[in-house]
Amino acid sequence: MTSTASSAPASPAPKTGRNEVLYFAFRNTKLVIGACVFTLFLLGAIFGPMLATHEPLTFDAPPGLPPSADYWFGTTLFGQDVFSQFVHGLRSSFIVGALGGITAAVIGMLVGFFAGYRGGLVDEVLNMLTNVVLVIPTFAVLLVVAAYLSVRGLGTEAMFIGLTSWPWAARAIRAQTFSLTSRDFVGMARLNGESTFRIIFGEIAPNMSSYLVMTFILLFGGAILTAATLDFIGLGPTDSISLGLMMNYSVMNAALQLGMWWWFVPPGLAITSIVGSLYVMNVGLDEVFNPKLRAL
Amino acid sequence: MLRYLARKLFIYLLTFIVAVTIDWAIPRFMPGNPVDALVSRIALMPDANAALTSYFIAAFNFDQPLWQQYLNFWWALFNGDLGRSIMLFPTPVTTLIGRALPYTLGLLLPSILLSWYVGNVIGALAARRKFLDNSVLPFGYLLTATPYMWLGILLAWVLGSTLGWFPLAFGYDQSLKAEWSWQFFGSLLYHWVLPFASLFMVALGGWAIGMRNMIIYELESDYANYLMALGAPQRLVRKYAFRNAMLPQITGLALQLGAVVGGALVTEIVFSYPGLGWLVLSGIQNQDYFVIQGVFLFIIVGVLLANLIVDIVYVIVDPRTRVGLQGDAA
Numbered sequence: 265m266t267s268t269a270s271s272a273p274a275s276p277a278p279k280t281g282r283n284e285v286l287y288f289a290f291r292n293t294k295l296v297i298g299a300c301v302f303t304l305f306l307l308g309a310i311f312g313p314m315l316a317t318h319e320p321l322t323f324d325a326p327p328g329l330p331p332s333a334d335y336w337f338g339t340t341l342f343g344q345d346v347f348s349q350f351v352h353g354l355r356s357s358f359i360v361g362a363l364g365g366i367t368a369a370v371i372g373m374l375v376g377f378f379a380g381y382r383g384g385l386v387d388e389v390l391n392m393l394t395n396v397v398l399v400i401p402t403f404a405v406l407l408v409v410a411a412y413l414s415v416r417g418l419g420t421e422a423m424f425i426g427l428t429s430w431p432w433a434a435r436a437i438r439a440q441t442f443s444l445t446s447r448d449f450v451g452m453a454r455l456n457g458e459s460t461f462r463i464i465f466g467e468i469a470p471n472m473s474s475y476l477v478m479t480f481i482l483l484f485g486g487a488i489l490t491a492a493t494l495d496f497i498g499l500g501p502t503d504s505i506s507l508g509l510m511m512n513y514s515v516m517n518a519a520l521q522l523g524m525w526w527w528f529v530p531p532g533l534a535i536t537s538i539v540g541s542l543y544v545m546n547v548g549l550d551e552v553f554n555p556k557l558r559a560l
Numbered sequence: 561m562l563r564y565l566a567r568k569l570f571i572y573l574l575t576f577i578v579a580v581t582i583d584w585a586i587p588r589f590m591p592g593n594p595v596d597a598l599v600s601r602i603a604l605m606p607d608a609n610a611a612l613t614s615y616f617i618a619a620f621n622f623d624q625p626l627w628q629q630y631l632n633f634w635w636a637l638f639n640g641d642l643g644r645s646i647m648l649f650p651t652p653v654t655t656l657i658g659r660a661l662p663y664t665l666g667l668l669l670p671s672i673l674l675s676w677y678v679g680n681v682i683g684a685l686a687a688r689r690k691f692l693d694n695s696v697l698p699f700g701y702l703l704t705a706t707p708y709m710w711l712g713i714l715l716a717w718v719l720g721s722t723l724g725w726f727p728l729a730f731g732y733d734q735s736l737k738a739e740w741s742w743q744f745f746g747s748l749l750y751h752w753v754l755p756f757a758s759l760f761m762v763a764l765g766g767w768a769i770g771m772r773n774m775i776i777y778e779l780e781s782d783y784a785n786y787l788m789a790l791g792a793p794q795r796l797v798r799k800y801a802f803r804n805a806m807l808p809q810i811t812g813l814a815l816q817l818g819a820v821v822g823g824a825l826v827t828e829i830v831f832s833y834p835g836l837g838w839l840v841l842s843g844i845q846n847q848d849y850f851v852i853q854g855v856f857l858f859i860i861v862g863v864l865l866a867n868l869i870v871d872i873v874y875v876i877v878d879p880r881t882r883v884g885l886q887g888d889a890a
Contacts, residue, residue, distance in 0.1 A: 515709075
């Protein structure tokens with residue numbers, strides 16, 4: 265999504281193939297605004313930690329300072345640099361979002377493709393599995409799992425989020441696959457004796473690639489939100505800082521009563537902006553890929 | 561219709577069994593031994609040590625074969641035994657949950673139902689009305705992207721801390737005794753406003769957007785075009801579109817329940833509200849595994865029951881499920 269934003273074609277006139285998509289992509293304000301906000305925070309996550317002059321978790325600053333030239337986002341009640349925590353937390357959020365999103369997308373795609381293409385008993389079993397995971401309040405499951413893990417890393421957190429957030433994606437992909445399977449080109453591939461694997465990833469998947477991209481974007485945003493919630497409840501990574509943990513520390517240490525807004529406003533604002541930009545980008549992409557929705 | 565409900569019931573039963581199995585398996589198959597951790601922790605509390613240690617050994621039954629442990633777990637569950645709390649030993653976990661439950665339900669039920677209703681109305685109004693649409697849509701996306709706790713924090717900060725209009729924490733005024741009096745009731749209500757408002761607002765955006773999209777889709781469908789071609793008034797067409805657009809929103813309500821419960825837990829933590837979320841937090845801080853597991857089971861049962869209710873409502877609202885035309889659509 266960022267690559268489309270950076271590789272700008274000079275002349276937005278051509279009308280065929282990929283260029284047509286790019287042409288509409290750049291005229292879509294939703295997509296452009298969403299991509300800009302997302303890229304801004306992504307750059308902050310990549311380069312921010314290099315700019316930070318203090319370590320995120322060391323207590324080497326005067327406590328409780330409002331934002332100033334020395335401490336851009338102020339300091340916490342214990343004398344930690346909020347800006348440094350913020351940019352490191354931003355990095356954690358993107359890592360969890362990407363890993364969790366990829367895990368969920370891979371499971372959702374595998375389940376959805378095979379259930380939709382194979383049908384019959386495979387479909388019945390996979391559908392049952394999807395329904396069960398869909399009904400279980402996954403947040404409660406994550407709660408119990410995380411509580412029993414005494415050492416938690418970003419990777420494990422992302423993996424567990426991915427393992428519980430795939431069902432709706434699987435369902436949507438199954439429905440799409442189901443409708444594509446009855447098309448002629450899939451029948452031709454079958455007659456040619458191509459393997460199931462090749463048909464799914466060579467014939468079916470490319471024909472719903474835009475749909476898959478949009479599914480991934482939503483899973484990415486969902487993983488960031490879930491991770492923030494888990495972190496806030498005190499079950500986040502034990503070895504690093506995250507945006508949810510920052511909010512947890514600030515609320516637990518009376519930042520609200522003391523009015524230390526610089527401690528709890530930036531992390532929440534960042535999560536809202538990132539996830540919001542993803543949602544808006546998704547709507548924009550939908551309009552770009554789906555000619556019916558294009559506002560000309 | 562019976563087939564439809566029976567199928568749903570089967571899925572819920574299966575889900576319940578899976579959830580209980582997860583609840584049973586996690587302490588036993590996770591790396592690290594929870595009993596060791598617990599015993600080393602209670603070594604700091606010498607008076608309770610002996611009673612607790614023997615309780616843990618009895619509670620986990622590690623000396624018995626696995627299948628026996630599994631059966632014991634189910635047996636205890638059917639007897640309403642979720643174990644005893646460690647932080648407040650020997651209070652049964654069910655008592656703690658029973659104490660916290662009214663607060664959580666008091667937040668959840670009104671906020672879920674009201675946000676669903678208001679969101680649907682706003683979304684239906686916004687569809688195909690340029691001016692409203694342009695404000696509802698971005699605002700709705702902003703709200704759905706907001707983490708539950710952050711909106712709670714902002715409300716607490718602005719309306720509670722800065723302006724001082726509402727209390728910042730607790731379920732009622734701590735100087736009052738919990739009793740059936742108007743004063744206590746008033747205090748309860750006063751402390752309820754902010755957590756309720758934040759839960760209500762976060763959920764609102766998603767419903768409005770969903771309804772807007774559904775209405776637009778329905779207004780483009782054949783029956784709407786046909787009605788329009790017959791010269792039916794705009795109001796009538798919209799009424800039919802609204803009824804049809806309601807159906808996916810009802811299913812969506814069931815799917816959202818789990819997320820909303822999670823949101824309620826963290827909102828309670830922001831406001832130190834004495835519901836299940838606060839119980840879970842103190843359980844986590846004190847490594848009180850039985851409390852966490854008990855709350856987990858309670859949430860599962862609650863969400864499954866709510867799903868069942870939604871299904872029954874769906875059968876009442878959608879006649880197609882009754883005659884078995886599209887029973888599996890939901």
